Amino acid sequence: MGTQLIWQKSSYSGGGDGNACVELAAATPANLHLRESEQPDTRLTTTPLAVARLLHHIRSGGDA
Template identity: 45%
Template sequence: MTEPQNWSKSSFSGGGEGDTCVEIALLPGRIAIRDSKAPSQGTLTIPIGSFDALIQSLKRTTV
């Protein structure tokens, strides 16, 4: 698998240093996700469609 080069963090990241969030990066057909506080600890990759479904589900449950 190719290691992503362009990580993005949500503009809603909290904390004094803005490091209490996850980061995402695009890969061909997949989204890579990692912990912004510990990026070297590992990366989770999921299909783009599954990521979209996750985000839509979170939006429905957010107050």
């Protein structure tokens, strides 16, 4: 049996229980899972460094 993941909703997803949310869960200290709430069984596994770089790029207004 695997460890229960604790999902955190993005603060930019808005309030309420809607399904327009990006969620993140720490699987291990070296791995994070990302999912979109409308399709919770589809997950992207990545590293904390990759997420930090993505957030920095978004916050700095970088091009896509």
